[in-house]
Amino acid sequence: MPRDQDTVNPDVERIQRWMQAVIVNPGDVEQAIRSPEATSEIPAESLGEVVTPSHSMTSAERVDVYHGMYLLRMVEALEYDYPTLKHYLGQESFEELVREYVQVHPSRSYTLNRLGDHLPEYLETRHDWADSGFLADLARFELAITEVFDEAESPVLTAEELQSVPTEAWESARLKPIAAFRLLELKHAVVPHLKAYHGDQPSPRPRRRNTWVAIYRRDFSPLYLELTRAEHDLLRALVEGTSLAESLAAAAVKVRSSQRQEKIFRWFRTWVAEGLFSAVET
């Protein structure tokens, strides 16, 4: 390949584009240096002139220090955010997932904290994996945990504050959730996997089961609450700003029980005790 002065003595823009292309390439360092993305900037034959060899390492070996560390850093960031997913997949499969994921969704932020934001949607597209739907649900759950961890702190509505709302105001009252609150509707059982991870037990087989869960933060710790469908629907209505009266009327239709009122009252008592609401707006 002919080499012009630009590729033998490239300027900094070219060097940076080349080095990044090599570092993020999913193959080994030799494949990375010979990849179209890298050679469109600097031909592989110019490597020894662009990166000088050291007293103990070839040019390629020196580049490989950076190349090798890139994937390790991405894996480390994502295993911190998705420990249950990693527990289910195992180290090797998880690394393979990260290698493929960061090719499609590389970090474009100053923080690694949001690197995994697209993982649920990415997993959803992997139709070639038999359990992609389950993996996406598990990732949704763990992503919500990370979001709740970082949300702003909110004041918490107390039972006394709720009880002090005048009776005539209940009709139009609206409950405002805390910022650190997420409501999920999943198609797979994910809680057994969470328990397996925290108990250092093998992950169970994935199982299809409609799952409703509230994820929230109390005293700076992310927590979750498994819900019935009726509980979920009522909470969903409330957090979307439907008035208390309207939400309760809808819930009353769905709860088939002679002790309907007590049941709904019990839900509210739990939600308020867990600090899911920040204010009641009348």
Add this chain to the structure above:
Amino acid sequence: MKDNRWGLPDLGLGVGLRTTHFSHILSNRPDIGFFEILTENYLDTGGRPLYVVDQVAEQYPIVMHGVSMSIGSTDPLDREYIKKVKGLAERTGALWVSDHICWTGVLGRNTHDLLPLPYTEQVLRHTVERIRAVQDILQRPLVLENPSTYLEFGSSEMPEWEFVARLAEDADCGLLFDVNNVYVSAFNHGYDPRVYIDAIPADRVCQYHLAGHTNKGTHIIDTHSDHVIDPVWELFGHTLRHVGLRATLLEWDADIPPFEVVHAEVLKAAVWRNVEVAHAA
């Protein structure tokens, strides 16, 4: 005793504030000179990390250390990020804001690595211009750290120490002098670390870093995963003689031991500082 040109204080000995030590620090209030926080860990969170850093900032001097300014990148500066850095510095009362002489990505991507620059006149001019732009936003001197590097570019026109010294002078910025990084890069590239240290403009140095590393035989990686080795302590002594006393921080970021171990490691620097004080007297 030699001082830095901005009169930034010698905060004594400090360590990096790490999540694993949060509870210990809040419960035990250790007697320590200062804490250094990793800037990016506190920019977009309203949770426990920010709560803890607010508590720590009420009781200890804080300095900020970032990894994503990408000051040598050919991508445009991320001005929104720099404004957030400024906001965090104001919130915590940080005495200074530091980052690295490196680039972290181009074409909108971030590799989250501290990548080396070719040391050319073109890169020097480019980086100086960007440092000045950052300082205009921060309204304070930016403090930049010499990086650990694992490769050198054939296009470099000057040694790293000349690049660092000229960068600081031309951009009128501060330096965070990492003694371990000099040791690591000197090993990897085969030069004398004392030549590097002696070339650094003393009045621009605002802080020191010390850390452990991993020797792979053919090269050394700056892993921040171990105790500081004796040759690095000796280089620290040499640096103190050339530069003077500055806020000195121990970094320990992998296989992090209990707080007492990290604290004890940085306290070893007191011996070297006392030697320098006695020598100066």
